[in-house]
Amino acid sequence: MYGWTGTTLRVDLTDGKVTREPTDVNLAHQYLGARGLGGKIIRDEVAPETDPLSPGNKIVFAPGPLTGTFAPSAGRYNVVTKAPLNNVIAASNSGGAFGPELKFAGYDALILEGKAESPVYLWIDNDTVEVRDAGAIWGHDTQDTTDLVRAETDEDAKVACIGPGGEHLSPIATVMNEMHRAAGRTGVGAVMGSKNLKAIAVSGTGAVKVADPERFKTAVTKARKMIQENPVGGTGLGAYGTDVLVNILNQTGALPTRNYQDGYFPTADKTGGESLAAKQLVRRKGCFSCIISCGRVTKVDNPAYAGFGEGPEYETAWSFGADCGIDDLDAITKANFLCNEYGLDTISLGSTIACAMELFERGYITTKDTDGIQLTFGNVAAMVEMTRKACEGDGFGAKLAQGSYRLAESYGHPELSMTCKKQEMPAYDPRGVQGIGLNYATGNRGGCHVRGYTISVEVLGQLTPMDPRVTEGKAALDIAFQNLTAALDSTGACLFSTFGIGAPELAEMLSAVTGVEYPVDEFMKIGERVWNAERLWNLQQGYTAADDTLPKRLLTEPIKTGPSKGQVSHLDKMLPEYYAARGWDDQGVPTPEKLAALSLDKTTVPRKTKAKEAVTA
Amino acid sequence: MTVKYFATIRTYAGEATRRLDEAPATLRELLDVLTQRYGMAFHNAVLEDGDLSPQVIILVNGRNVLYLQKLSTPLEPQDEVSIFPMVAGG
Numbered sequence: 001m002y003g004w005t006g007t008t009l010r011v012d013l014t015d016g017k018v019t020r021e022p023t024d025v026n027l028a029h030q031y032l033g034a035r036g037l038g039g040k041i042i043r044d045e046v047a048p049e050t051d052p053l054s055p056g057n058k059i060v061f062a063p064g065p066l067t068g069t070f071a072p073s074a075g076r077y078n079v080v081t082k083a084p085l086n087n088v089i090a091a092s093n094s095g096g097a098f099g100p101e102l103k104f105a106g107y108d109a110l111i112l113e114g115k116a117e118s119p120v121y122l123w124i125d126n127d128t129v130e131v132r133d134a135g136a137i138w139g140h141d142t143q144d145t146t147d148l149v150r151a152e153t154d155e156d157a158k159v160a161c162i163g164p165g166g167e168h169l170s171p172i173a174t175v176m177n178e179m180h181r182a183a184g185r186t187g188v189g190a191v192m193g194s195k196n197l198k199a200i201a202v203s204g205t206g207a208v209k210v211a212d213p214e215r216f217k218t219a220v221t222k223a224r225k226m227i228q229e230n231p232v233g234g235t236g237l238g239a240y241g242t243d244v245l246v247n248i249l250n251q252t253g254a255l256p257t258r259n260y261q262d263g264y265f266p267t268a269d270k271t272g273g274e275s276l277a278a279k280q281l282v283r284r285k286g287c288f289s290c291i292i293s294c295g296r297v298t299k300v301d302n303p304a305y306a307g308f309g310e311g312p313e314y315e316t317a318w319s320f321g322a323d324c325g326i327d328d329l330d331a332i333t334k335a336n337f338l339c340n341e342y343g344l345d346t347i348s349l350g351s352t353i354a355c356a357m358e359l360f361e362r363g364y365i366t367t368k369d370t371d372g373i374q375l376t377f378g379n380v381a382a383m384v385e386m387t388r389k390a391c392e393g394d395g396f397g398a399k400l401a402q403g404s405y406r407l408a409e410s411y412g413h414p415e416l417s418m419t420c421k422k423q424e425m426p427a428y429d430p431r432g433v434q435g436i437g438l439n440y441a442t443g444n445r446g447g448c449h450v451r452g453y454t455i456s457v458e459v460l461g462q463l464t465p466m467d468p469r470v471t472e473g474k475a476a477l478d479i480a481f482q483n484l485t486a487a488l489d490s491t492g493a494c495l496f497s498t499f500g501i502g503a504p505e506l507a508e509m510l511s512a513v514t515g516v517e518y519p520v521d522e523f524m525k526i527g528e529r530v531w532n533a534e535r536l537w538n539l540q541q542g543y544t545a546a547d548d549t550l551p552k553r554l555l556t557e558p559i560k561t562g563p564s565k566g567q568v569s570h571l572d573k574m575l576p577e578y579y580a581a582r583g584w585d586d587q588g589v590p591t592p593e594k595l596a597a598l599s600l601d602k603t604t605v606p607r608k609t610k611a612k613e614a615v616t617a
Numbered sequence: 618m619t620v621k622y623f624a625t626i627r628t629y630a631g632e633a634t635r636r637l638d639e640a641p642a643t644l645r646e647l648l649d650v651l652t653q654r655y656g657m658a659f660h661n662a663v664l665e666d667g668d669l670s671p672q673v674i675i676l677v678n679g680r681n682v683l684y685l686q687k688l689s690t691p692l693e694p695q696d697e698v699s700i701f702p703m704v705a706g707g
Contacts, residue, residue, distance in 0.1 A: 231672040231703035240624050242706030247623045251699040253679045269633070273704075274624055294706075314706040459681070460705055461674060467684040499705055563679020 002211035003065035003514035004028050009107045009129065011122060013195050014055060014114030018129045023108045029516055030599065033064035033108060034099075035091040036490030036530040038080030041111060042089055043533065048540040052084040052187075053169055053194040055115035061102065061160070061200065062110070064492025068103035068208040068288070069216070071509045072224050072501075073494035075100050075288030079160075083186035085171040085348075085403060086422040087541045088445045089534050090191075092175065092183035093489060094160075095287035101158040104204030112197060121161075121199040123153050126206070134198040138167065141341040142176040145199055153201045161199035162189040163343030168393045169193050170401040172348040176340060180295075180310035181287070184345045186423060186445055211515030219508045224291055227500030232462070237294040237496060238284060242314040244273030245427075250322070252459055252468070253564030254432030256425075257322045258377045259354040260418045260553055263429040264562020265322035271329050272317070280333060285310065292496055298333055305334035305384065312336040312346070315449075318427035319350020320387070324357060325377030335387040342391035348403050351424035353386050355404035355416050356396075364411050371395040418551050421446030421543065430554050430571075432564035433458050435466070435474040438574045441548050442478065444534035450495055452481035462499070471570050475577040486534075487527030529598040532582075532590050536600065545588040548575060618694055620651065623701045626673070629659040640696060644675065645688040647698065663700065674701040 001023070010019045031037040038060040050056040059081040066074040077099025083090035102110060105126050112122075116131070119138040123130045137148050142163040149159050160177035166189030173189030174182045183189075192198070210216050227233040236244070249255040250268040257265040269275065280300055286293035299308045312320075312333055320326060320335040339346045353375075359365045360375040367374065371389070373382050373396075389397025399407050404424055408417040418425055423446030430437025435454035440447045449455070454477055458468040466473060484503055485495060491510055507523035510516075518526075538547075549555075554569045579586060583594035595601065618640040622630040630651075641647040652660040663673045668688065675682045676699040682690045692698070 232705040236624075236702060236704035237706070239702075240704060244624055244704045245706035247699075248674065248701055248704070251621070251623075251676050251679060251701075252681075272623075273706075274627060456705065460703065461681055461683045462703075462705075465681070465683045468681075469684075496705075563676075 001025065001028070002209045003510070004033065004108045005103060005106050006108070007106055008109045008111065009124070010111045010113070011129065011131065012114045013112060013116040013120065013131065013197060016131045028065070028108070030526065031530065032487070032490035032526060034062045034067070034076065034078040034490050034492050035080065035093065035486065036526065037109060038062035038078050039089045039091055039530065039534060041109065042080055042082060043537055046082055048537070050082060052082045052087065052191060055195070057082050057191055057194070058111055058113045059188065059191045059195070060109055060111050062108065063099035063103050064490055065514050066509060067492030068100035069210065069513055070289050071220055071493060071513070072227055073287065073290045073292060073497045074492050075290060076492045076494055077102065078489065079175050079183040079188040081188055081191045083188070083445065084169070084190040085187040086446055088186065088421065089537050090186040090188050090445065091489065092185050092188045093450070094175070094177055094181045094183040095494060096158070096178040096181035097288045098158040098160050098177035098181070098202065099492060100288045101202045101204050103208055104206045105202050106204065106206050110200070112195065115194065116196040119196045119198050121149055121201065122197065124200065124202045125154070126204055137198050139164065142343050143179050143341055146179050149199045149201045154203045157201040157203045159199055159201045162192045163341060164393070165343035165391060165401065166190055166193035168401065170344060171406070172345040172352070172401065172403045174343045174345050176343055180340055182340065182345070184347070185448065189343050208513070210513050212512045216509065216512035219505065219512050223497070223501045223505045223509060226505065227291060227497060230500035232460070233292055233496065233499035237292050237499065240273035240277055241294050241296045242273070243276050243296070243312060243317045245314040246272035246317055246321070247274070248459065249428060251563065252432060253559060253562040254429040254459070254468070255318065255322050256418070256427060256429045258325045259323060259358040259416065260429065260551070261358070262561055263432050263559035263564045265327070267327040268322055270327040271321040271332060275329050276317070279329060287494070290494070294496060300330050300333050302330040305330040307334055307337040309337045309340055311340070315426045316346040316350065319347050319354070320383060323350055323354040324383050326380055326383055328380045331380045331384050334384055338387050338391050344391055344401065347426050348424045349387065349390055349400065351418055352400050352404040352407055353383055355408055355418065356386070356400060358416050359408065359411055359413060364413055369396060415552055418553075419447055420550060421547055423447045428455055429559065429564070430550055430569040431559050431567045433468040434471050434570060434574065435468070435477050437550055437554065437569040437571055438474055438478050438578060439482070441550050441571055441575065442578060444531065444538060451485055452478050453485070453495065454478060454481055456499070469567065471573040474574050475581050478578060479581055482531055483524050483527035485527070486530040487523050490526065490530060525598065529600060532594065532598055532600055535590060539589060548588055618692065619697045620647070621697065621699045623699065624704060625702045626659070626662060626700045629662055630655050640692045640694040643688065643692060644677065644682060644690040644698070647692060648688070662702065672703045674703060675699070
């Protein structure tokens with residue numbers, strides 16, 4: 001095989017058995033890798049009713065066929081499992097160099113199953129795979145863990161690990177690789193924690209075989225040029241990082257503020273990318289094979305919040321910032337550092353603290369609940385302290401670490417959780433940007449912007465601009481973005497490469513690498529297949545059309561101030577059109593005709609896995 | 618009228634905000650006034666061949682001028698104009 005290594009690695013943590021299996025060629029062609037192939041493995045091998053934190057759940061680390069090649073920004077991998085947060089197929093995407101290293105070691109996917117009796121870590125050195133004792137490492141944060149594992153293995157090993165957040169089984173726990181890159185959403189870190197798996201270290205010396213090097217070189221040259229000439233991919237993202245969006249969304253009136261009670265935060269500029277560049281930026285940083293370098297290496301000198309690390313990204317600057325009514329960038333960055341060190345999702349935790357602040361201000365909780373802390377919007381010290389408490393599972397922090405849905409529901413006010421399918425929405429207010437609201441509502445993993453980033457078209461005016469306030473055409477827009485993103489995620493390329501290239505360029509690079517011809521329509525069909533397969537899983541989990549919605553606040557409470565004052569989401573106008581355009585019935589169930597066209601079965605029957613080649617444990 | 622600058626546009630302008638006592642009639646006229654104040658680096662950032670540059674985002678009262686009347690968008694004294702380079706995130 002080209003592009004794919006042809007080998008899938010399976011480790012049973014219960015008995016330490018390690019096996020190698022040929023990667024299923026047909027499935028690879030149909031689902032590519034990463035999100036697509038990882039999701040297929042979970043659907044085939046994990047019974048739908050499985051408790052996500054039980055030994056019966058599995059967790060897959062999967063790069064894609066482009067990962068590890070010199071396609072631009074093709075350094076991604078996905079962590080795929082049944083999600084502790086909300087039972088969906090978790091496909092949490094991360095960059096850095098861990099994914100490419102897994103390919104260089106020779107693997108299309110790493111499947112982990114069972115549960116170790118005591119803490120362990122996995123050491124993959126090309127063909128040599130060892131399950132090692134992690135008793136002395138358990139309890140350490142992600143940075144110390146990375147250092148300790150490297151000291152015991154290889155100083156250049158790429159390490160993915162969990163912090164105390166994953167050990168505590170928080171449903172918003174992350175997997176962190178190379179200390180600062182996060183597979184952040186839906187609680188994948190808790191699955192590692194439930195298996196007593198602290199870390200995975202990888203060292204590989206191989207390379208990704210390319211079917212047609214000349215064709216690939218031509219395709220890569222063209223793609224790189226298109227990204228470099230794009231104002232976003234070429235200069236915008238690299239110059240200020242993702243945090244530059246704070247001011248654009250605020251000036252549009254779509255920056256969710258104080259737990260989505262408003263859409264405009266007057267002092268947001270203090271938290272934007274311009275301020276970050278002036279106060280905290282040390283240098284830019286890119287992932288493997290990246291020509292954009294949107295990452296920010298940052299340092300905070302303020303003694304109260306001093307630290308060194310990476311970020312914050314836009315979503316984080318918002319969740320601990322405007323959403324909590326806070327404009328202190330040093331404090332926001334400190335909260336970001338804490339989450340990375342302890343392994344918690346910054347979007348979900350910031351949004352959960354904002355939810356707690358509203359519960360507090362409305363009198364639904366008091367200082368008796370919050371360990372004596374006045375948890376009001378704008379209270380900077382309280383925000384940082386609550387972040388620390390959540391990271392350490394200390395007092396009220398243990399409740400925060402459960403995410404906003406469980407928190408708000410426990411106090412009888414789930415309506416104050418700003419979630420879709422129990423996952424916290426990110427930093428774009430659907431009342432000011434109609435299409436992104438439809439994307440949140442229909443998102444297969446809940447509130448999420450990186451499943452269908454319509455902001456490109458609606459706010460930034462890229463491609464064919466569409467007015468953010470209109471609903472016409474948004475169903476088709478969302479579907480196109482969702483399908484393209486599902487296909488792209490499955491290749492191992494970065495979403496930001498679409499600020500320059502699209503399906504034709506991705507399909508051409510994929511064809512050149514794999515030697516399998518992928519016309520553009522077939523490439524997009526893979527994305528549609530992945531999307532529908534994830535939908536089928538959700539239906540099996542009990543999700544219905546009633547879950548394809550937004551928090552009531554966004555449908556009924558107009559934005560109070562700023563440029564989008566008076567706006568609400570008109571989801572009801574878009575959703576029926578979306579179902580019809582998807583080829584689903586009026587209850588959001590894919591029709592038999594649609595499933596047949598995508599070669600999908602309605603039901604998923606877990607198949608018994610077969611070990612093809614046993615090697616040393 | 619208030620004009621706000623962000624990211625690299627702020628660098629070209631040398632300031633974050635400018636208040637104008639009188640509002641030009643249209644966005645095109647405003648950009649001409651601002652070019653006189655800030656020079657060609659600013660001009661080249663916002664205009665290309667006499668049209669709106671594809672590398673800029675301009676909002677009038679929070680509305681992208683692409684959805685209004687682009688350079689012909691009429692302006693009023695109480696308006697707030699925001700000018701960004703083309704950037705993105707996620």
